[in-house]
Amino acid sequence: MxxxxxxxxxxxxxxxxxxxxxxxxxxxxxxxxxxxxxxxxxxxxxxxxxxxxxxxxxxxxxxxxxxxxxxxxxxxxxxxxxxxxxATQDPVGALRISLPAFLAVSDVSSAMAAFIKRYPNVALSLFYSDRRMEIIENGFDLAIRAGSLSDSAMMSRKLDVVPRALVAGAAYAGARSVPARPADLEDWDWIRYRQRSDTIEMTSDKGKIESVTGRSQIEVDNAGALYHFATQDLGASVLPENLAARGVANGTLVRLLPDWRLEDIELHAVWPDSSRRENLTLIFVRFLAEALRR
Known part of the structure; x- marks a missing residue:
């Protein structure tokens, strides 16, 4: 047998x-x-x-x-x-993990690389997608979720917050008047993110809250696509800071309304309360949280 x-x-x-x-x-x-x-x-x-x-x-x-x-x-x-x-400092096993695509090049992925180096007998199978993947139904051991949590039956731990930035293609923004407040962007073109509301709310450094909707000719379901089309000068968009900083650094994007703030994105690790690899999952989540805190 x-x-x-x-x-x-x-x-x-x-x-x-x-x-x-x-x-x-x-x-x-x-x-x-x-x-x-x-x-x-x-x-x-x-x-x-x-x-x-x-x-x-x-x-x-x-x-x-x-x-x-x-x-x-x-x-x-x-x-x-x-x-x-x-009972050991050298865990063994494999974890299947779902996480948002915009984290492919990020501190989170860097922390996972450090985990692999620290624990050579653990294998990670990573699935990057901006579509929400069900954990149990798709055979994942855990997921990294962006935004508010709705899995009340799941275990979770807050890992980090990701700032967001309002940007536009450098040439697109350069052909328009510099906006002073969100309302000034109503007649701008926008690149929409399907998983987010069309209306964007911002808070000034004095605590004033304003929202803007604007017009949109293109909608995508992936943050990487948001970045790409913004660099193609198709309009304004909201990007995770890691993507926004890349575009600003290479000169293809410019920041808009630097005195106004967007709500940060919370990142949580989420896993079943009866995880089949409970201790390995906990070791991984603890390592990730500590690495990101540093």
Whole structure:
């Protein structure tokens, strides 16, 4: 039986994910390899574990029974690894992490690089996307979330705040009068971020609050695209400070209304309260928080 422990773990992942392709993507192998391992396991035990149709997979009676036992086995194995991780200064394991695309080149990614150097026996699989990714449904161990939290059932820890900046392409801004207040930007072109309200609220250094909507000809769902189109002189936009600073430094962007402030973006680490790699997750989150605080 020991020769088929990996086969059973793969079978369990297929049952959890509902398809060979999803399981293969999660594990990092070809779908054909996953399918073959499940078939080999069925041949070994002499029972069909999965009903296969062109539209979906379903567990047989034998499959449900084995899946239950294998799940217990995997949880026990994970618990054992967690106990080892908790007792050693050299944790072992892998974490799948979802985080916003605008953090690809940032202090957060630099902190993750430092983590890898500090713990060479830990592997990180990072998924950068500005689309909100569900943690459990997509098989992530944790996520870095930007903005307010809505996962009340999840564990969380605040990691950092990211300032935002109002910018425009240097040539675009240079062809217009220098704005003194947000209302002066109502007739400017804007590059919209789909995940954010069209109306932008700003606070002056004297505490006055104003909002601006402006007109928009282009809308994107990625902060990197916001940056690119702003550098193409298509209008004004709000960028995370790490992207804004890059454009200002190379001369393609200019800051607007420096005496007015935008609300910062809060960054939180979020993970299930019953994480399968609880101790490794906690080690990682603690390291990230301390690195960013420094």
């Amino acid at each position: 020991i020769d088929y422990l990996k086969h059973m773990a793969v079978f369990s992942r297929v049952a959890d994910k509902g398809s060979f392709r999803a399981a293969a993507q999660d594990i990092g192998v070809a779908p054909s390899r996953v399918s073959q391992m499940v078939t080999d396991l069925e041949n070994h035990i002499g029972a069909t574990l999965l009903y296969r149709t062109t539209r979906k997979l379903a567990l047989t009676h034998e499959g449900r029974a084995l899946h239950s036992r294998v799940t217990e086995m995997l949880r026990s194995a994970e618990a054992g690894l967690n106990e080892i991780n908790a």
